[in-house]
Every structure is written in C-alpha cells, then in structure tokens.
Amino acid sequence: MSRSGASGSAIGMAFSVPGADASSRTLIDIAEIAFQPATLTAIAGPSGSGKSTLLYLLAGLLAPERGMVVWDGRNIAGEGEGARDRWRRDHAGFIFQNFHLLEELSPLDNVLAPAWFANFSARPWRARASALLDRFGVPREAKRTTFLSRGEQQRVAIARALLFDPRIVFADEPTASLDAAAGEGVIGALAEMAGAGKTVIVVTHDPQLLARAARIIRLDHGRLADREQASAA
Amino acid sequence: MMNPLPIVLATLLRNRFTAILFVGLIALATALGIAISAQERALRLGSARAADRFDLIVAAPGGHNDVLFSVVYLDPTAVELLSPETTAKVLAGDRAEFAAPIGFGDSHNGAPVVGTTARFVEHLSQGLAEGRTFERMDEAVVGALSSSRLGERVGISHGHAGEGAGDDADFAADQLARGGTPEQGDHLPITVVGRMKPTGTPWDRAIVVPIEYNWFVHALGTGHAPGDDHIGPPFDPEHLPGVPAIVVKPESVAAAYGLRNRYRTADSTAFFPAEVLVELYALMGDVARIMGALTLAAQVLVVAAILAGILALLDLQRQRFAVLRALGAPGIFVFSVVWLYVGALIGSGIAIGLPLGWLAAGIVSALIAGQTGVAMTASIGVAELALAGALMALGLLLAVVPAVLTYRKPVVDALRT
Structure with missing residues (x-):
C-alpha cells in the first residue's frame, strides 16, 4: 500500500542572496502558494526566474529568510538543518536533471543508497529496491550504472527517490537530459506517482511534461506570474 | 545506525x-x-650483542673507539701496541678468569686473521660448531661464516685487505727493527682444524690463529722461551712482545672495576666496551x-x-x-x-x-x-x-x-x- 501525498503551502516566503553591492537580490518573493496530493504540479518560467530556488525551498534544502513552508501542518522552514534533512529522508524523494547516481555502484546499490543514511544494513530494503527497478524496467544485473542508457539511469534515480515511498516527490528538470522517448518514460512515471496519490512537484521547460501537469505555476523574477494555469492532465 | x-x-x-x-x-x-x-x-x-663477550679491553693509551672497532669489529684501524712489560703484567691474569692477547693485521682472501688464545675462542664461540680448537702454532679455527673448510691449508698475507692494512704489523716490524731479532720467517701456511659457532660478530668471517703465530710471522718471537713450543698461557714475560689489545674476563664485577682502574695508567688504558658504545x-x-x-x-x-x-x-x-x-x-x-x-x-x-x-x-x-x-x-x-x-x-x-x-x-x- 503506497503512502498518499502531503498537502503543502508556502506562505509569505522570501529568499534573497547578496548582490554585487551592499544590497541583496531577491530570488523568491511569494505571498502564498499551495500544493495538493495526487497532483503533478509543474513550476515553469524563464531562466533565472527562481524555479529551482523555489523547489529547494519547498524541499527544505534552503531556509527562507521569512515566511513558512508547511507540509501537513509542519513548518519545516522553522526547523534546523538536521531536522529538515530527516524530514526530507522520511517524506520526500528527489530527482535531478543529471541523475546524480553513484556511478561506481550497481543500479540496486544506487536505489539502496538512502537506506544507509539511517541503517547499517540495507537488507530490509533490497526486495523493495529490486521491485522498483523491475517496475521501471532497469536491468538489475548491470555492475555499474555507467553501463546503462541515460533513460535507464534516470529511471534508477526515480526508483531511488521512491525507496522510502515518499509522500512528496521533487524533480528538477527530470527530462532535460533525455531524448524524447526516454523523456516520455520519465513523464509517464511522474504522472503515475501523482496518480497513486503522491504530491509531485516538477521544475521543467519540457512542453510534453508541462502538457501532462495538472497544474502549472509560472514564475517571473521570483514572483508568481499573473495567474496559474491548469492543464487538462 | x-x-x-x-x-x-x-x-x-x-x-x-x-x-x-x-x-x-x-x-x-x-x-x-x-x-x-x-x-x-x-x-x-x-x-x-657483538661486544657482549669482550668484557674488559686493555690497550695502549689512546682513543677507545679505535681499539673497540679493531678488537670487536675487526676494523683495520692502526692502534698502538701495549708495551711488553704491561702486556706481561696484564696477561698474568690477576683477578681474572683469563686474559687473552689479541693480535691482528693479517688477512686471507680478504678475511681478517686474528691471533688469540684457545681459551678466548672457547669463550667467544661457547664451544665449536665442528672440529677442535688449535693446538699447534700452524693450526687455525675459522669463524662460522668463513669460506675456509676444515683441513684446508691457507697462506696468510701480511696486512688487511682494507685501507691502513697491516699498520700494526708494520709497527711491530718497526719495533723489531729497533732492537728485536726475527727468529723465523714469514707466511707460514696454517691448517684449519675447527669452526666456531656463529657469534654475530665480524669474528664469524675471521681466521683465528694462536697469538704465537701472529707474533711469529712478524718476527716477534712466540711469547715463549726458545725451544718451548706449547701455545697459549702461560707466556714467558722475558720473551713477550707488545700486543694491540688484551681481552680480560674478570672473575667478578668488583674485579672488573678494579682491573679497569688498575690499568688506566700512563702506559695503558682499560675500558668496558659498553661504556664506549653508550x-x-x-x-x-x-x-x-x-x-x-x-x-x-x-x-x-x-x-x-x-x-x-x-x-x-x-x-x-x-x-x-x-x-x-x-x-x-x-x-x-x-x-x-x-x-x-x-x-x-x-x-x-x-x-x-x-x-x-x-x-x-x-x-x-x-x-x-x-x-x-x-x-x-x-x-x-x-x-x-x-x-x-x-x-x-x-x-x-x-x-x-x-x-x-x-x-x-x-x-x-x-x-x-
């Protein structure tokens, strides 16, 4: 039985970095934004609009200067780095544009990697890791992930993100490094996760992925664009 | 975890x-x-460990290091000779289990030839590995690592193979020229009759001959009266030449310190190898x-x-x-x-x-x-x-x-x- 997604919101959230002079440059300034379970939400916008920064703030990788990031009633923005790490491990999965696998390890060991963060033995997770690889059609017998195609590597990364059956899946440009066919497979997997009830938040430029998103959040200079668009997912 | x-x-x-x-x-x-x-x-x-069995060394006044290296490590270094009088006094063996003269300066195929007494060979080797100890002046015992075999006859060259070789022998020859009279000739062949056990010292490569041989081939007599052909102590004080060093095995610790003090005079010096090594x-x-x-x-x-x-x-x-x-x-x-x-x-x-x-x-x-x-x-x-x-x-x-x-x-x- 898969865990359902989480409801989340960012309220009065701002984040800035030091500018060239004494002033700071605001990257994110959002009054309120909400996320629902069983929804594939895409974050879109031109380069430099703050898409990835917003994703990192929502995932607790960055702490906002002000405002809240609330997931199921828990404001992770007010917690320390260690607590946010634990929250991410227990509740979130992360998928990257360039997969970021441990190339020297097998696909199975890559999927099992998060298990070592809190357990000495990954044995209890082997069956689930194997099942995830089978589900995404990745050959388990490969000795190293470098022997896999790029599409297969991204599917290993997706399996890794799903090891602990997370309630929320964050993905940063997951199809940008893939050809159309491989990208389609990844989009299908993300849609499947949302269909299974998970909260899926994806930063993307990919029109195919945007077309499959139930909801699109457009950013412009760190702020929400005039209106959100909902596609017919 | x-x-x-x-x-x-x-x-x-x-x-x-x-x-x-x-x-x-x-x-x-x-x-x-x-x-x-x-x-x-x-x-x-x-x-x-190599110096362990050289309890007390008596030598002519001078640096202890040179004597130590010559006697224990058989390093071909020029050392002065003890005077015949002092040699006779030390070899008398008062308060000692034995006093063994050590003479060197010759070599065979690069191996040092050392003259001493059978008693010292026994003390150094703690019994022989094979054969017997020398009983005649033309017999020798070889070290454990020597290439010479039992029964082999070897001819001895005057002086060591290394630098400074034969200096003590030259000194002995000079002494002789100043008053001594050569009694017999040089290069008397000797026969190997025994092999020592390993001692972990350069003596393992040496050919050990009676001290009488050492004196004899350098025309210094034999340390005994003419006609007396026994080897080893007692020596005849009247016919003793000088020697580079004498190893003394004191009969007790007290005797060791007593003898060391006794022979620290204007004519001789005495030291424990350990004190030099320290x-x-x-x-x-x-x-x-x-x-x-x-x-x-x-x-x-x-x-x-x-x-x-x-x-x-x-x-x-x-x-x-x-x-x-x-x-x-x-x-x-x-x-x-x-x-x-x-x-x-x-x-x-x-x-x-x-x-x-x-x-x-x-x-x-x-x-x-x-x-x-x-x-x-x-x-x-x-x-x-x-x-x-x-x-x-x-x-x-x-x-x-x-x-x-x-x-x-x-x-x-x-x-x-």
Missing part, C-alpha cells in the same frame, strides 16, 4: 588511481620513518633524532600535500555530497563519508608502509651485516608501532578538516554546478 562504508567505497573507486597514488605516497613516507627507527635499533642491538649510541641517537625530525618533516609535508590533493579531489565531488544531502543524508553522514575516506587512504598507506619500512630496514641490515659481519635483525617494535599509531592519529585528526569543509559546503551551490 548509519552506514557510510558503501559510499566511502564508491568514492574510493571513483578516483581509484589517484587514491592508489595517495596511498603509495603515504606508504613511502611511513616506510621511511619506520625504516630509520627499526634500523637504528637493529644497529644498536647488533653492535651491543657514548657512540648517544652520538648515534643525536643523529637519529635529527634524521627522525627530518623524516617527520617530510611526512608532514607529504600528508599536507596529500590533504591538499584530497581537498581538490573532494571539491570535484562536492556535487555528489550535495546530492546525498538532498536525498536526506544528515550532515554527520557526509562528514563520516569524507572522514572515513581520508582515514582509509591514510590507514592503507600506513598499513602498507609499516611492513615496507620493516622490509627496507631488513635489507639495509643485511647489507650492513654483509659488510661488517655484525649480525643485526631489524624488527618492528613498540617504537615503530607507536610511530605508525601517531601518524594514524594525526591523519585521522587532519581528516577532520576536509570532512568539515565538505559538510559545511552549501548544498544548493553544489547542486547548481
């Missing part, structure tokens, strides 16, 4: 050739320190300390260079650690991965360097033993283990630096690169 080992292994595999290079450098730096330490101890033990060891210790400091400096430089290299290497992998953090790895996990990674490199280097240093010390010991005849065995002792332990501790301490730096790197900055 977390398990960073699989990620450590993956990180090691990622840059395996660089890791091997780092481990090799650490191993060499460690081996250098271990080899110097083990070699110095082997040298001390070997030289001390001074030499003190000097050697200073040299060892300087070398140790230089080695430590080299090791610190190597470790610093390797740490700099590791930092550069880890910087290239900062994205990997950022990804681990993004996947939920706590900071302590990333810290542990880097700390264990650096610790594994240093630990492997030290683990390889320890036996490598021991091997190097063993080779150097064998070379020195081959050159000097002083048996020495390099071993890994507490000092070397402590050195390796200290290096490991220092390495693990220094490994905290890259671990902290990596852990503190902003995750998002690395993810964006």
Whole structure:
C-alpha cells in the first residue's frame, strides 16, 4: 500500500542572496502558494526566474529568510538543518536533471543508497529496491550504472527517490537530459506517482511534461506570474 | 545506525588511481620513518650483542673507539701496541678468569686473521660448531661464516685487505727493527682444524690463529722461551712482545672495576666496551633524532600535500555530497563519508608502509651485516608501532578538516554546478 501525498503551502516566503553591492537580490518573493496530493504540479518560467530556488525551498534544502513552508501542518522552514534533512529522508524523494547516481555502484546499490543514511544494513530494503527497478524496467544485473542508457539511469534515480515511498516527490528538470522517448518514460512515471496519490512537484521547460501537469505555476523574477494555469492532465 | 562504508567505497573507486597514488605516497613516507627507527635499533642491538663477550679491553693509551672497532669489529684501524712489560703484567691474569692477547693485521682472501688464545675462542664461540680448537702454532679455527673448510691449508698475507692494512704489523716490524731479532720467517701456511659457532660478530668471517703465530710471522718471537713450543698461557714475560689489545674476563664485577682502574695508567688504558658504545649510541641517537625530525618533516609535508590533493579531489565531488544531502543524508553522514575516506587512504598507506619500512630496514641490515659481519635483525617494535599509531592519529585528526569543509559546503551551490 503506497503512502498518499502531503498537502503543502508556502506562505509569505522570501529568499534573497547578496548582490554585487551592499544590497541583496531577491530570488523568491511569494505571498502564498499551495500544493495538493495526487497532483503533478509543474513550476515553469524563464531562466533565472527562481524555479529551482523555489523547489529547494519547498524541499527544505534552503531556509527562507521569512515566511513558512508547511507540509501537513509542519513548518519545516522553522526547523534546523538536521531536522529538515530527516524530514526530507522520511517524506520526500528527489530527482535531478543529471541523475546524480553513484556511478561506481550497481543500479540496486544506487536505489539502496538512502537506506544507509539511517541503517547499517540495507537488507530490509533490497526486495523493495529490486521491485522498483523491475517496475521501471532497469536491468538489475548491470555492475555499474555507467553501463546503462541515460533513460535507464534516470529511471534508477526515480526508483531511488521512491525507496522510502515518499509522500512528496521533487524533480528538477527530470527530462532535460533525455531524448524524447526516454523523456516520455520519465513523464509517464511522474504522472503515475501523482496518480497513486503522491504530491509531485516538477521544475521543467519540457512542453510534453508541462502538457501532462495538472497544474502549472509560472514564475517571473521570483514572483508568481499573473495567474496559474491548469492543464487538462 | 548509519552506514557510510558503501559510499566511502564508491568514492574510493571513483578516483581509484589517484587514491592508489595517495596511498603509495603515504606508504613511502611511513616506510621511511619506520625504516630509520627499526634500523637504528637493529644497529644498536647488533653492535651491543657483538661486544657482549669482550668484557674488559686493555690497550695502549689512546682513543677507545679505535681499539673497540679493531678488537670487536675487526676494523683495520692502526692502534698502538701495549708495551711488553704491561702486556706481561696484564696477561698474568690477576683477578681474572683469563686474559687473552689479541693480535691482528693479517688477512686471507680478504678475511681478517686474528691471533688469540684457545681459551678466548672457547669463550667467544661457547664451544665449536665442528672440529677442535688449535693446538699447534700452524693450526687455525675459522669463524662460522668463513669460506675456509676444515683441513684446508691457507697462506696468510701480511696486512688487511682494507685501507691502513697491516699498520700494526708494520709497527711491530718497526719495533723489531729497533732492537728485536726475527727468529723465523714469514707466511707460514696454517691448517684449519675447527669452526666456531656463529657469534654475530665480524669474528664469524675471521681466521683465528694462536697469538704465537701472529707474533711469529712478524718476527716477534712466540711469547715463549726458545725451544718451548706449547701455545697459549702461560707466556714467558722475558720473551713477550707488545700486543694491540688484551681481552680480560674478570672473575667478578668488583674485579672488573678494579682491573679497569688498575690499568688506566700512563702506559695503558682499560675500558668496558659498553661504556664506549653508550657514548657512540648517544652520538648515534643525536643523529637519529635529527634524521627522525627530518623524516617527520617530510611526512608532514607529504600528508599536507596529500590533504591538499584530497581537498581538490573532494571539491570535484562536492556535487555528489550535495546530492546525498538532498536525498536526506544528515550532515554527520557526509562528514563520516569524507572522514572515513581520508582515514582509509591514510590507514592503507600506513598499513602498507609499516611492513615496507620493516622490509627496507631488513635489507639495509643485511647489507650492513654483509659488510661488517655484525649480525643485526631489524624488527618492528613498540617504537615503530607507536610511530605508525601517531601518524594514524594525526591523519585521522587532519581528516577532520576536509570532512568539515565538505559538510559545511552549501548544498544548493553544489547542486547548481
């Protein structure tokens, strides 16, 4: 039985970095934004609009200067780095544009990697890791992930993100490094996760992925664009 | 409980050739320190063991070092002779189990030929390995490592093969020219009748002849009255020439100190080899300390260079650690991965360097033993283990630096690169 997604919101959230002079440059300034379970939400916008920064703030990788990031009633923005790490491990999965696998390890060991963060033995997770690889059609017998195609590597990364059956899946440009066919497979997997009830938040430029998103959040200079668009997912 | 080992292994595999290079450098730096330490101890033990059976040495006034090296290590050094009167007085053997004259200056195929008494051969060798001791002036006993076989007849050359060879014999000849009369000729062939047990001293390569032979071939008489052809004590004070040194086995500790004081006169000196060795060891210790400091400096430089290299290497992998953090790895996990990674490199280097240093010390010991005849065995002792332990501790301490730096790197900055 898969865990359902989480409801989340960012309220009065701002984040800035030091500018060239004494002033700071605001990257994110959002009054309120909400996320629902069983929804594939895409974050879109031109380069430099703050898409990835917003994703990192929502995932607790960055702490906002002000405002809240609330997931199921828990404001992770007010917690320390260690607590946010634990929250991410227990509740979130992360998928990257360039997969970021441990190339020297097998696909199975890559999927099992998060298990070592809190357990000495990954044995209890082997069956689930194997099942995830089978589900995404990745050959388990490969000795190293470098022997896999790029599409297969991204599917290993997706399996890794799903090891602990997370309630929320964050993905940063997951199809940008893939050809159309491989990208389609990844989009299908993300849609499947949302269909299974998970909260899926994806930063993307990919029109195919945007077309499959139930909801699109457009950013412009760190702020929400005039209106959100909902596609017919 | 977390398990960073699989990620450590993956990180090691990622840059395996660089890791091997780092481990090799650490191993060499460690081996250098271990080899110097083990070699110095082997040298001390070997030289001390070699001098064990030379209880008290009486010689002509002068430097003790030269006499020690000539008598114990058979180093062809020019030494003065004791006067015949003093020789006779010491050989009388008062308060001693025995007093054995030592005469040298000749060689056979590069092996030193030493003249002494059968009693001293028995004392030094603690019984023979084969054959019997010499009973005639033209018989010899060879050291355990001598290439001469029992029954072999050997001709003795005047003087050592090395530099300064035969100086004492020349001195004896000069003495003779000033008043002595050669009684018989030179180069009397001798027959090997016995072989000593290994002593761990250069005497293992020597040909040991009766002291009478030594005197005889240098035209100094035999130490006995004409017509008296027995060998060994008692000698006839009227016919004794001078000798380079006399080894005395005192009958007690009190007698040892008493005899040492007695023969420290204007005409002679007496010393325990140990007291000379202690001074030499003190000097050697200073040299060892300087070398140790230089080695430590080299090791610190190597470790610093390797740490700099590791930092550069880890910087290239900062994205990997950022990804681990993004996947939920706590900071302590990333810290542990880097700390264990650096610790594994240093630990492997030290683990390889320890036996490598021991091997190097063993080779150097064998070379020195081959050159000097002083048996020495390099071993890994507490000092070397402590050195390796200290290096490991220092390495693990220094490994905290890259671990902290990596852990503190902003995750998002690395993810964006």
